[in-house]
Amino acid sequence: MAPRDPQARAVGRSVPRLEDPPLLTGTARFLDDIELPGVLHCAFLRSPLAHARIEGMDLSEARALPGVHAVFTLEDLMPVLRSGRMPLGASPVGGETRSTPFVLSGREVAYVGEPMALVVAVSRHVAEDAAALVRADLTPLPVVADARRALAPDAPPCRTELENNLLNRFEVGYGDIDAAFAGAAHVLSDDLWQHRGCGHSMEGRGVLAEHRPGGGLCVWTSTQMPNDVFHMLAGMLRIAPDDLRVVTPDVGGGFGPKYCFYPEEAAIPAAALLLRRSLKWVEDRRETFLSSIQERDQFWSMEIAVEADGTVRGLRGRMIHDQGAYAPKPVNLPYNSVTSVTGPYVVPAYHMQVEVVHTNKVPVSSVRGAGYPQAAFTMERMLDLVAVRLGIDRAEVRRRNLIPADRMPYEKKLKARSGATLVYDSGDYPAAQAEVLAAAGWDSFPARQAAALAEGRYIGIGLANAVKGTGRGPFEAGSVRVNQDGSVSVFTGATAMGQGIATALAQICADALGVAPEAVRVTGGDTARSPLGLGGFASRQMVTAGSSVHLAAQAVARKARATASVLLSVPEAELELDGGFVRVRNSNRSIGLDELARVLRGAPGYAFPEGLEPGLAAGIEWRTDALTYANACHVAEVEVVPELGEVTVTRYVALNDSGRIIHPQIVDGQVVGGIVHGLGNALFEYMGYDDAAQPLTTTFQEYLLVTATEVPPLEVIHRETPSPGNPIGAKGVGETGTIPAAAAILSAVENALTPFGIRISQTPLPPETLFGLIEAASRRAPARPAPTEDTPQP
Amino acid sequence: MMHRVEMLVNGTPHAASVEARVSLADFLRHALGLRGTHLGCEHGVCGACTVLVDGVSVRGCLMLAVQADGAIVETVEGLAGPDGRLSPLQEAFSAEHALQCGYCTPGMLMTLEELFRETPTPDEAEVREAISGNLCRCTGYQSIIRAAMRVADDNRRRAGGSDGAA
Numbered sequence: 001m002a003p004r005d006p007q008a009r010a011v012g013r014s015v016p017r018l019e020d021p022p023l024l025t026g027t028a029r030f031l032d033d034i035e036l037p038g039v040l041h042c043a044f045l046r047s048p049l050a051h052a053r054i055e056g057m058d059l060s061e062a063r064a065l066p067g068v069h070a071v072f073t074l075e076d077l078m079p080v081l082r083s084g085r086m087p088l089g090a091s092p093v094g095g096e097t098r099s100t101p102f103v104l105s106g107r108e109v110a111y112v113g114e115p116m117a118l119v120v121a122v123s124r125h126v127a128e129d130a131a132a133l134v135r136a137d138l139t140p141l142p143v144v145a146d147a148r149r150a151l152a153p154d155a156p157p158c159r160t161e162l163e164n165n166l167l168n169r170f171e172v173g174y175g176d177i178d179a180a181f182a183g184a185a186h187v188l189s190d191d192l193w194q195h196r197g198c199g200h201s202m203e204g205r206g207v208l209a210e211h212r213p214g215g216g217l218c219v220w221t222s223t224q225m226p227n228d229v230f231h232m233l234a235g236m237l238r239i240a241p242d243d244l245r246v247v248t249p250d251v252g253g254g255f256g257p258k259y260c261f262y263p264e265e266a267a268i269p270a271a272a273l274l275l276r277r278s279l280k281w282v283e284d285r286r287e288t289f290l291s292s293i294q295e296r297d298q299f300w301s302m303e304i305a306v307e308a309d310g311t312v313r314g315l316r317g318r319m320i321h322d323q324g325a326y327a328p329k330p331v332n333l334p335y336n337s338v339t340s341v342t343g344p345y346v347v348p349a350y351h352m353q354v355e356v357v358h359t360n361k362v363p364v365s366s367v368r369g370a371g372y373p374q375a376a377f378t379m380e381r382m383l384d385l386v387a388v389r390l391g392i393d394r395a396e397v398r399r400r401n402l403i404p405a406d407r408m409p410y411e412k413k414l415k416a417r418s419g420a421t422l423v424y425d426s427g428d429y430p431a432a433q434a435e436v437l438a439a440a441g442w443d444s445f446p447a448r449q450a451a452a453l454a455e456g457r458y459i460g461i462g463l464a465n466a467v468k469g470t471g472r473g474p475f476e477a478g479s480v481r482v483n484q485d486g487s488v489s490v491f492t493g494a495t496a497m498g499q500g501i502a503t504a505l506a507q508i509c510a511d512a513l514g515v516a517p518e519a520v521r522v523t524g525g526d527t528a529r530s531p532l533g534l535g536g537f538a539s540r541q542m543v544t545a546g547s548s549v550h551l552a553a554q555a556v557a558r559k560a561r562a563t564a565s566v567l568l569s570v571p572e573a574e575l576e577l578d579g580g581f582v583r584v585r586n587s588n589r590s591i592g593l594d595e596l597a598r599v600l601r602g603a604p605g606y607a608f609p610e611g612l613e614p615g616l617a618a619g620i621e622w623r624t625d626a627l628t629y630a631n632a633c634h635v636a637e638v639e640v641v642p643e644l645g646e647v648t649v650t651r652y653v654a655l656n657d658s659g660r661i662i663h664p665q666i667v668d669g670q671v672v673g674g675i676v677h678g679l680g681n682a683l684f685e686y687m688g689y690d691d692a693a694q695p696l697t698t699t700f701q702e703y704l705l706v707t708a709t710e711v712p713p714l715e716v717i718h719r720e721t722p723s724p725g726n727p728i729g730a731k732g733v734g735e736t737g738t739i740p741a742a743a744a745i746l747s748a749v750e751n752a753l754t755p756f757g758i759r760i761s762q763t764p765l766p767p768e769t770l771f772g773l774i775e776a777a778s779r780r781a782p783a784r785p786a787p788t789e790d791t792p793q794p
Numbered sequence: 795m796m797h798r799v800e801m802l803v804n805g806t807p808h809a810a811s812v813e814a815r816v817s818l819a820d821f822l823r824h825a826l827g828l829r830g831t832h833l834g835c836e837h838g839v840c841g842a843c844t845v846l847v848d849g850v851s852v853r854g855c856l857m858l859a860v861q862a863d864g865a866i867v868e869t870v871e872g873l874a875g876p877d878g879r880l881s882p883l884q885e886a887f888s889a890e891h892a893l894q895c896g897y898c899t900p901g902m903l904m905t906l907e908e909l910f911r912e913t914p915t916p917d918e919a920e921v922r923e924a925i926s927g928n929l930c931r932c933t934g935y936q937s938i939i940r941a942a943m944r945v946a947d948d949n950r951r952r953a954g955g956s957d958g959a960a
Contacts, residue, residue: 020888023896024880026830026870030897033829125815202834202842202897202931252832252897253931285835498895498932665891669937673894676934700839700929708922708935 010507010517011728014665017503018517019496028250031206031222032282039208040069042268042281043127045117045134046290047109050360050693051141051158054107057117058135065133067126072118072271074104080238080273081266087232089261090225090329090537094235099167099327101363103236103266109138110159110325111361112695113290118267120279143360145693147297147322150357158325158358167323168331168356172338173316174413175349180314184305188385192302193762194374196295197685199367200705201497203252204283205292207265209272211279216243219269222251223525224259224495225535230527232261233269248525254497255677256367257292259537260328264291289698294687295367297322298337298374304382310390310397314349315342315382321356324363331356332417333364336371339414339422341379344429344467344631345401360693368677369738370538372468377763380464380743384750385759394747395437395463402429402465416469418625424467425628426721427657433465433633436655439717440635453755458640459650460752464743466634469627470658470732471543471725477532478548479619480509480556484601486580486594488515490522491619493533494545499734500666501541505549507662508728512553513560513593514577532621539630539732542662547622547726555618563596563616566609628723630658630731634675634744637712640752645771647683647749649712657719659731664718667733671716674737680706682742686764753777799863803828804872812859819843819854821862822869830870830900834929841928844901845869851908870900873907883907883945892941894932902928906942914949916942 022028045057059071070076074084084103085096105114117134121127142156149155150165158165181187208220217239223229230246237244251258264281272279283292302317321334338352383401387394403410405428412422437443445461452459477493490509494501502522510517523529524545534540557577564582565572574585581590597616602608637651656671684704688696697703722729742763749770750760756777762769796811803826810825817836822828822845834842836855843854846868873881883906886892893899902925909916909924916924921942922935930938 014891016888017891019896020893021880023893023899024870024884024887024903025874025878026828026900028830028896030829030832032823032833035827125813200931201895202840202929203832203895251895253895255931285837285840498897500894669891669894669933672934672936673932674934677931699837700835701837705929705931706934707926707929708939709926711922711935714934714936 010510011662014663015503015507015517017500018506019500019502030203030250030252031208031220034208034220034249036208036210036278039278039280040120040122041124041127042279043119043124043131044115044264045119045131045136047112047114047116049109049138049140050112050143050145052109052138053141054105054109054116055137055139057137059117061135062119062130062133065126065130067122068119068130070120070271070275071130071134072104074102074106077103077267077270077274080270082236082238086261086263086266086328087235088330089228089232097327098161101263101326101328103263103270108160112693113287113362114325115263115267115291118271120271120275143693145359145689145691147320147357147359148299150359151355158360162358165358166355167327167358169354171351171353172414173351175314177314177316177349177351180349181303181305181316184313185308186390187303187305188382188389189303190382190385190761192300192378192381194298194300194377195686195763196367196373196681197687197703198289198292198294199255199257200288201253201255201258204285204288205258205262205264206282207268208280209269209278211272211276217269217272218245218247220247220249221265222258223248224254224497224537226495226525227493227527227533227535229261229265233266236266237269237273239273246527248495251495251497254536256365256370258497259535260293260365285700286698289695289703291362293328293365294362295333296324296361296364296687298334300378302378302382304386306386310386310392310400312345312347312401315347316351318353321354322359322361322364323356324359324361326363328363329365333366333371335417337375340372340375340467340469342412343376343379344403344465345379346403361689366537368674369735372466372735372739373678373681373742376464376466376739377743380740380747381761384747395433395442398433398465399430402433404430416627418473420625422469423626425626425723425725427629427631428721429465429631432631432655432657432719436633436635436653436717437463439715440653442635458642458752459637460640460748460750461635461637462744462747462751463633463635464740464747466632466736466740468539468630468732468736468739470539470630471624471628472538472540473544473624475621475623476534476541476544476548477530477619477621478505478545478552479530479617480549480552481617482556482560482593482597484594484597486592486597488513488520490520490549491529492522492524492545492549493530493535494541495525495536497536499670500663501545504542504662504666505545508546508550509553512550512557515580519580539734539736542730543628543723543726543732544622544624546662546728546730548620550728551622552618552620555620556616559616559618560593560596563600563609563612564591566612567591567599624726626725628659628725628731630733630736632656632736632740634740636744636748638745638748638752640749642753642756642774645767645769645774647770649679649745652712653715653717654737655717655719656733656736657721658733658736659721659723660729661718661720662730667718668716670733671737672714674735675714675741676706676711678738678741679710679745681763682745683764683766686766797860799859801862801865801867803867804869814858814860816859817855818845818857818859818862821859822854828869828871832897832900834898839929840898841905842898842901844904844928846904846908851905868904870903873903882948883910883941886941886944890937890941890944892933892938898928898930902930902938910945915946915953918943
């Protein structure tokens with residue numbers, strides 16, 4: 001037999017995804033696909049006002065409607081709740097604060113969409129009918145709709161329990177920032193407004209609380225963090241932890257908003273306990289707009305100090321972060337933003353002052369990228385400003401400031417939220433930029449641009465770099481078990497939401513055990529299977545769960561060899577795992593993993609192999625506090641029609657380096673999908689509110705997602721710099737596509753409009769805004785060149 | 795008030811009583827147990843609930859079940875063969891990684907199914923246009939377009955390559 005490659009048989013190959021067959025045939029099980037006998041359906045009464053005092057709610061008519069089983073206010077749920085207020089999620093301390101939301105709001109509402117009452121009925125139709133019959137007596141209160149005005153001395157607090165709207169004020173920085181600016185050849189400044197809208201997974205949220213015989217509760221929820229939901233529910237509900245289980249079914253996309261523990265996830269289980277019935281609630285799209293977390297607004301006022309050659313000396317500024325009405329989690333998002341601004345660049349001195357403020361809008365937390373896209377946009381826009389004002393090529397300004405490869409690992413003098421210093425572990429940013437520039441034809445673009453301009457066409461090119469800390473710890477659980485039939489089960493706290501994590505973990509496990517990936521079944525997101533786990537966020541699961549599964553599978557392989565050594569009386573060194581067997585090298589003797597599993601399960605009262613532990617299984621929680629840094633460099637080409645403010649992205653070349661690639665197709669798919677999310681952020685996605693904080697975009701007719709006709713041909717170049725920080729060498733990839741995309745695209749738009757001399761300082765940039773910028777610039781200077789005589793007319 | 799409806803779904807006759815306000819998608823999912831048709835927006839934009847009614851794609855969330863009385867309805871559950879063998883389009887979706895979370899996939903498949911019946915060898919622009927009414931948040935569409943073009947190329951080859959289009 002030919003010696004097999006001990007390295008990778010499945011890893012590194014695009015094996016067929018294990019997830020695909022049920023998804024392609026309509027037999028997958030998303031939350032609303034789960035049918036339980038006797039289940040009742042729920043709808044929420046939500047606030048129609050951005051800020052109001054609830055004087056009272058008359059529920060009598062709603063309760064009297066045929067088919068209605070119950071209408072609950074917060075007071076009604078309190079017998080089964082330890083607290084009516086939500087605990088702080090994703091936090092080491094937990095506990096309620098004066099800014100965590102309520103399970104239901106009984107006295108005051110602070111955003112349009114805030115849940116006030118819960119209706120339980122025989123169908124969703126009847127539940128919605130009944131919700132419409134609740135007579136809520138609301139007295140409108142003053143509204144704070146704009147984060148910039150929220151700190152004014154006369155600004156009304158977004159909730160009357162607060163003295164003002166300041167949730168948190170903090171500073172980050174290092175170096176002698178004053179000296180950096182004092183000695184600068186040039187100081188340039190700009191104000192940036194960034195708006196990132198919503199997550200909008202195609203499947204919304206949903207909760208199914210299954211009431212079990214004996215009083216147990218199994219809560220099915222479409223979440224990115226089932227273990228956190230378990231821990232928080234266990235703390236909130238009057239139920240023994242052993243009677244509670246949280247399970248995540250197939251999840252139709254996450255993108256951040258499902259990384260949150262929501263009031264609905266507490267209210268539905270509480271009502272199920274009270275009614276001793278199984279209850280289902282499935283968010284409709286309007287509810288997504290009104291109640292799922294968003295990222296929305298950040299306002300940045302920035303100054304950059306540079307040498308005459310564009311070398312950065314320092315960067316400083318102030319950022320106001322719109323937190324919305326509540327803070328369901330610690331304020332990690334603005335912290336991410338300001339600690340990642342300097343990205344892949346050497347910035348000797350840096351200082352930011354941050355104000356996290358409440359407004360009467362939907363609470364804010366992470367959407368794919370989690371603050372990093374705004375940071376990249378800020379840095380890249382400031383570098384473009386330097387390039388344009390100093391007359392240096394934009395790529396050259398970046399090249400002069402990128403961290404050189406020989407300075408890796410590179411310490412950033414900033415702290416991660418774990419307290420660990422930010423250390424970039426590996427990567428060659430200048431080489432990455434050079435590679436993508438060559439592929440995109442950066443150097444030849446000015447000639448093409450001039451030729452186009454001569455025809456009256458405005459084309460532009462832009463670039464942006466990004467770095468993303470991935471693989472956030474402190475750990476993820478991964479356990480591996482060989483079953484009696486020789487199949488392999490992996491259990492993990494990692495949560496699937498479409499990334500193909502099951503396939504990737506199966507590949508890693510398969511290689512360690514010498515089986516095919518199809519022989520491995522992966523179960524994530526079930527707290528009865530994996531009591532410990534953190535879930536899906538921060539591009540972390542390949543690194544953390546992948547490392548745990550890798551180590552656990554190796555431990556199982558060692559155990560299989562040790563057991564086979566005893567049973568076959570052959571030294572372990574002569575044994576190898578292959579094709580579901582432990583084989584004796586250079587011999588036809590072997591023993592199946594199935595048989596080893598049966599031996600190690602034990603037989604009642606019979607002898608057990610000497611020196612071995614029961615069970616052909618192992619569990620690992622691989623620990624890390626460090627992040628591993630993925631990087632990207634994107635080049636976008638656009639064409640702009642100034643008369644319409646219309647932007648078409650005509651070409652897009654992206655380089656991505658996410659360390660060792662487990663499944664090339666999945667990595668490519670993450671990058672491409674991420675870029676298109678960034679394209680939406682650049683040009684389309686806007687969650688609008690009016691001055692009374694009434695939402696203006698509550699359908700996909702008004703809130704625009706990118707469709708197939710807006711997507712340019714996307715070319716992705718993959719570099720593979722293994723991470724030195726984990727046993728599989730991987731880095732995360734879920735967000736690297738999104739982070740630099742808006743910066744690259746809008747740099748290209750600005751470049752295309754060079755004859756008008758406009759400056760772009762916002763995302764998104766809709767046509768009417770761009771048209772306004774062009775018009776204003778045209779009034780300042782009629783720079784539009786006349787078409788040449790011989791321009792062929794179409 | 796309940797209304798009696800009959801329809802042929804994926805070749806199987808069904809009869810049921812239904813409230814007038816129940817959408818076709820809800821009827822397929824909850825009355826018939828065909829849960830492969832997904833609801834993404836319930837206002838007719840995202841296309842996840844796309845099914846074929848008398849051979850034409852419709853939004854299952856915008857059509858009422860009573861409007862489909864007497865109709866021939868096709869859903870994602872009917873695409874694979876009776877032996878479970880995936881259709882060429884389903885195969886291509888898997889081969890090209892044209893699905894991630896898979897929630898929009900049934901609508902994408904049914905929309906493209908309609909396209910391929912009318913236009914067996916579409917060009918890329920026709921594919922993009924066809925799925926421009928289907929939202930996908932995961933893939934960025936590129937792999938879906940690749941999957942459709944793989945089927946189109948196969949169809950072109952099977953037709954004998956006689957059209958000679960480059």
